[in-house]
Amino acid sequence: MSTPEKEFITRFLSLATINPPLLASNYKKPLQAVETLGVALPPLRYKYDANKNKNSGNWSDGEIHLSMKSIRPPKFALSRSFLGNNTIYQVKAFIVMQEEAVHDATQLKVLLKGKVLHDNLLLSDLKVSEAQLTVLVAKPEPNAPNNKNETSSTMETSKAKLMVPWKDIRSILLQKLEDETTAQEIFNRLQRGWEVTELP
Structure with missing residues (x-):
């Protein structure tokens, strides 16, 4: 995969995960709002197990x-x-x-x-x-750069990656929201968004 394609995929995933989905995964339209039932289809020939x-x-x-x-x-x-x-x-x-x-x-x-x-x-x-x-x-x-400049740059990048205070961010979310489930969901999305936008 070429670099432009990788950058496109990275940016696309980043934008796709920034905003929450408009509809929940278990969304169901209220029966009262259904205007037409569509075309009647013949029944399928299989044994339905309700349990x-x-x-x-x-x-x-x-x-x-x-x-x-x-x-x-x-x-x-x-x-x-x-x-x-x-x-x-x-x-x-x-x-x-x-x-x-x-x-x-x-x-x-x-x-x-x-x-x-x-x-x-x-x-x-x-x-x-x-x-x-x-x-x-x-x-x-382990990082294995070829020269001193690459060594310095790689070490700075590695330190920057390890300096992200994920535990502090999670603690702040728990203090502000006072709901562990909501705080955990927001934290997971923040961490996932950070990782998909992080270029190698």
């Missing part, structure tokens, strides 16, 4: 309790309840906030029963109410 559909709705709308454990240094064990529309990336962001030894979500790999879970996977897709996740923490990649 199965009901259970999948519970995973999406309800809470999913996750236990996160690292079996290699740095070792830790965390647990928390997430919403079904949260993603694996938000789970990683939570781990980064809780563990000082982890500096970035890219260091983490989250596994369920030996299978790697991708960042954009919704927790509702796991189709469980509780899950035990294994977390693998990779060491941060």
Whole structure:
């Protein structure tokens, strides 16, 4: 991928995540506002399981309790309840906030029963109410510049990245909003927006 294409994608993702969506993911138009029902379609020939559909709705709308454990240094064990529309990336962001030894979500790999879970996977897709996740923490990649100027520039950039006071920002949001769920959602969007606009 060329540099202009990468910059375009970066800017596009940044703009797409700045403003919140106008409609919620579970938006439904009131029945009273529906003027026409559309064209009648022939019934599908399959056996409808009402209980199965009901259970999948519970995973999406309800809470999913996750236990996160690292079996290699740095070792830790965390647990928390997430919403079904949260993603694996938000789970990683939570781990980064809780563990000082982890500096970035890219260091983490989250596994369920030996299978790697991708960042954009919704927790509702796991189709469980509780899950035990294994977390693998990779060491941060060391900088290996070719000359002194690159060394200085790279060190300054690295320091600038590590100087972002995410924990202080989260504390301020909690103090101002007094609602942990809302504060966490805003914090996750701020952190995600920062990372997608950060050029390599």
